[in-house]
Amino acid sequence: MAKPTIHLICNAHLDPVWQWRWEEGCAEALSTFGNAVQLLHEHPSLIFTHNEAVL
Numbered sequence: 001m002a003k004p005t006i007h008l009i010c011n012a013h014l015d016p017v018w019q020w021r022w023e024e025g026c027a028e029a030l031s032t033f034g035n036a037v038q039l040l041h042e043h044p045s046l047i048f049t050h051n052e053a054v055l
Contacts, residue, residue: 012036012050 012032020028029052036048 010036010039010046010048012048014050014052 014025014029014032019025033050040046040048
């Protein structure tokens with residue numbers, strides 16, 4: 001029996017103007033994307049998605 005393969009998808013969902021002031025939302029988005037870029041450099045096969053049209 002073959003070993004099962006598990007796929008993980010990294011996704012970020014932020015509502016930058018819902019819970020925070022605009023400046024705070026932008027800071028959270030930049031932090032999230034900065035962390036994603038760092039992980040992408042460390043793990044080239046990683047795939048990252050986000051789902052906000054405003055960002």
